[in-house]
Amino acid sequence: MLISEFFIMVNQPTLLSTQLFYKDRVVEVTLNRVMLGFWKEIETRRKRSASFNCISKDADHHFLLVSEIVGARETKEEEDQTNKDGGRKHRVLLYPYAFTVSYTERTKHHCWRYKDIIFHCLDEAQRQQWVQTINNQLSLLSIRPKRLLVYINPYSGKQRGKWIYEQRVAPLFSRASISTDVIVTESANHARDHLKTEVDLKQYDGVVCVGGDGMFSEVVHGLVSRTQSDSRVDQNQPNQDLVPCALRIGIIPAGSTDCICYSTTGTNDPVTSALHIIMGDSQPMDVCSVHHNNTFLRYSVSLLGYGFYGDVLTDSERKRWMGPSRYDFSGLKTFLTHQYYEGTVAFLPAEDNLGNPRDKIKCMTGCYRSRDGDGVWRVIRGKFLAINAASMSCACPRSPRGLSPYAHLADGTTDLILVRKASRLDFLRHLMRHTNKDDQFDMSFVEVHRVRRFRFVPKQSNGISEVDLSETSGKKICNQVCTAHPNNDTGHSNWNCDGEILPHADIQVSVHCQLIRLFARGVERRTTFDTYTWSVIEGSSLSWQA
Ligand SMILES: CCCCCCCCCCCCC/C=C/[C@@H](O)[C@H](COP(=O)(O)O)NC(=O)CCCCC
Numbered sequence: 001m002l003i004s005e006f007f008i009m010v011n012q013p014t015l016l017s018t019q020l021f022y023k024d025r026v027v028e029v030t031l032n033r034v035m036l037g038f039w040k041e042i043e044t045r046r047k048r049s050a051s052f053n054c055i056s057k058d059a060d061h062h063f064l065l066v067s068e069i070v071g072a073r074e075t076k077e078e079e080d081q082t083n084k085d086g087g088r089k090h091r092v093l094l095y096p097y098a099f100t101v102s103y104t105e106r107t108k109h110h111c112w113r114y115k116d117i118i119f120h121c122l123d124e125a126q127r128q129q130w131v132q133t134i135n136n137q138l139s140l141l142s143i144r145p146k147r148l149l150v151y152i153n154p155y156s157g158k159q160r161g162k163w164i165y166e167q168r169v170a171p172l173f174s175r176a177s178i179s180t181d182v183i184v185t186e187s188a189n190h191a192r193d194h195l196k197t198e199v200d201l202k203q204y205d206g207v208v209c210v211g212g213d214g215m216f217s218e219v220v221h222g223l224v225s226r227t228q229s230d231s232r233v234d235q236n237q238p239n240q241d242l243v244p245c246a247l248r249i250g251i252i253p254a255g256s257t258d259c260i261c262y263s264t265t266g267t268n269d270p271v272t273s274a275l276h277i278i279m280g281d282s283q284p285m286d287v288c289s290v291h292h293n294n295t296f297l298r299y300s301v302s303l304l305g306y307g308f309y310g311d312v313l314t315d316s317e318r319k320r321w322m323g324p325s326r327y328d329f330s331g332l333k334t335f336l337t338h339q340y341y342e343g344t345v346a347f348l349p350a351e352d353n354l355g356n357p358r359d360k361i362k363c364m365t366g367c368y369r370s371r372d373g374d375g376v377w378r379v380i381r382g383k384f385l386a387i388n389a390a391s392m393s394c395a396c397p398r399s400p401r402g403l404s405p406y407a408h409l410a411d412g413t414t415d416l417i418l419v420r421k422a423s424r425l426d427f428l429r430h431l432m433r434h435t436n437k438d439d440q441f442d443m444s445f446v447e448v449h450r451v452r453r454f455r456f457v458p459k460q461s462n463g464i465s466e467v468d469l470s471e472t473s474g475k476k477i478c479n480q481v482c483t484a485h486p487n488n489d490t491g492h493s494n495w496n497c498d499g500e501i502l503p504h505a506d507i508q509v510s511v512h513c514q515l516i517r518l519f520a521r522g523v524e525r526r527t528t529f530d531t532y533t534w535s536v537i538e539g540s541s542l543s544w545q546a
């Protein structure tokens, strides 16, 4: 942080400034609109004279940004004491007028934690004044949610969603004075249908899902469909502009892959996600619509995968009882099967100014890209081990850089990865590169394109050619010239759409730029500012570390 920025913060009008106790020190604490702190040690408590007006020459300065405070609350500080006669221990109320300020702190690997700092007041009136003034100031931060609708999938991942929410998230929401309506889902699509038809969305500032990518997908379908039906927009038209959703969505990760959470926060940690929600973060995100023969099928925000990832999912669904490790088992089995699929991919490339999937420009906090643009469709026919469309990096604990490490969250494009037929060993080398730092695209049988729309038509079992490109009013569009074939033909894979199996192999996909927003901020770059945090050095003073 620049010194000038620090002085701007300090020079904001003061809302409250008094002398308080922090541990055994008397400190002067100031609150303004931007920061709490900038206080200096006045004297230690044991040296304290009758008044507070003794200012130490060795004054220390510390601060917390108001935007990073979770909340303030009245607290008791007690201590275990043993009777003089060596009798049993009892609790002694040390400071009757204490209050606690909880705030966020960045730790390693993009994880956030909350920390508490306790001050002691001289009397109840002073304590109430502090707690109220801090919380009033927080309530003026209009980006912060005050009322949330929470859906918990009790069967996600290791079936710990309810525990994670109740033990690790709900207490934080309550510290931040966020009120919640919590629904534990009773069946698949419970959350989707509830959002689509029943909920009065105006009551809420956001929707939170506790679970995996499938649960997030349910919430996206509920909210996007509801928004379109409220605006009388027909989702069945593949080229229809969709209306963006007003409510932000939060993800508390409790699933098997947690790819969407990991790709948008840099980690799959429930507390970090809860803190992003509390802070009122907002990350716009693209959504792909998937159609078959001009009929809407599903939305996708992370991976649309045919071939390898479709087959892994199809196999793993029968092994849900194994929990998250079903993907490792089915992944290995599918790899050994080494199945390839024939078909035609047609795609509309993104404009050059949107970069390319190998430009090494990572999607970080604050990444917003331009919209629209027209282009010329390209067609590729072949035999493929996998066809993947990654609308975000698809980073997850299994693949920390993801399927397409330089894909962007909100640029209106998806990265189309075509993995052609190759030997088992080459395919294994390609897959293994998802788990390390090597470039998975730097292989002769892999190509990757940044696209706005694409179409896939599998080769029919009778070998008929599938697509034709024709030009209409200056724009090239993709038309199907043969009839759709039934999906139960052998020789076809299934599409894995954010972890759900699609009923058709022949699909049309369009990216809708920034259709939804998440309570997230993208993966943060480590800045020097990250290191300006509170740290309590035992037996010494609080320090502001640079
Ligand atoms: C034989 C070695 C294979 C090593 C491959 C490692 C590559 C892993 C890339 C994973 C990309 C994941 C993209 C996200 C997909 C999720 O939407 C989906 C559903 O998640 P959830 O609802 O939480 O269950 N997960 C998958 O499709 C799992 C793919 C796992 C592939 C091994």
Ligand SMILES: Nc1ncnc2c1ncn2[C@@H]1O[C@H](COP(=O)(O)OP(=O)(O)O)[C@@H](O)[C@H]1O
Binding pocket: 152, 153, 154, 155, 156, 157, 158, 184, 185, 186, 187, 188, 189, 190, 210, 211, 212, 213, 214, 215, 216, 218, 254, 255, 256, 257, 258, 499, 500
């Ligand atoms: N109460 C429920 N019972 C059964 N299935 C549910 C329930 N709630 C949600 N689902 C479905 O469970 C599937 C998997 O959910 P998800 O949260 O993605 O877990 P995982 O990451 O373990 O796959 C989704 O398709 C979702 O629609």
Ligand SMILES: [Ca+2]
Binding pocket: 286, 391, 392, 407, 408, 409, 410, 411, 412, 413, 414
């Ligand atoms: Ca994108």
